[in-house]
């Protein structure tokens with residue numbers, strides 16, 4: 098799977114009562130990666146929802162990534178995203194195997210990306226690039242960081258944080274292989290609008 102294009106991330110509050118139709122709309126619109134991001138402790142619901150999302154991703158040729166929870170990713174045989182305090186990337190790589198998509202949060206620091214690369218990640222994620230209602234306290238990054246990362250890190254680069262259809266082109270021009278989006282994609286009034294946005298995000302990426 099080429100890590101290039103739209104990376105959709107779910108939010109349990111924003112998608113309450115409409116998780117599956119909105120995710121299906123994003124996948125129809127061309128999202129390549131889908132991250133299940135749910136901070137709740139209801140393990141039964143998380144398992145059920147993640148299984149349903151895996152089925153949807155399979156149907157649309159996208160890959161499912163689980164946020165924070167290596168055991169759930171291993172149980173489902175899908176990818177994983179870990180932040181700096183979410184556990185070891187190299188342990189996750191050993192657990193999930195060499196083919197799994199594993200991503201690591203690198204905030205605004207190239208050194209974190211170099212360390213993550215050594216631990217065997219599939220992509221490095223930087224951000225937040227803009228104001229984010231989903232995670233307002235995330236450390237701020239700027240587009241020049243992407244230029245530097247492109248020159249130093251030989252891995253796909255994901256840009257996250259306040260990404261919209263208006264500001265995504267600059268991130269892509271500075272080397273982002275993927276844009277990861279919550280609100281700018283799923284903060285829509287209808288599934289039709291989510292699909293339209295997903296298509297528009299996807300069209301920003303040149304075919305490779």
Ligand SMILES: Cc1ncc(COP(=O)(O)OP(=O)(O)O)c(N)n1
Pocket residue numbers: 132134164165178179180181182183200201202222223232255257277
């Ligand atoms: C693609 C992507 N990039 C960054 C994050 C943030 O991860 P983290 O810092 O662990 O914060 P939480 O998302 O767990 O609140 C991410 N989830 N996905």
Ligand SMILES: Cc1ncsc1CCOP(=O)(O)O
Pocket residue numbers: 224225228229230231232235257258259260277278279280281
């Ligand atoms: C999880 C995360 N990590 C850095 S910013 C962010 C939130 C992204 O959500 P939004 O696209 O709504 O800003």
Ligand SMILES: [Mg+2]
Pocket residue numbers: 164165178179180183
């Ligand atoms: Mg995390």
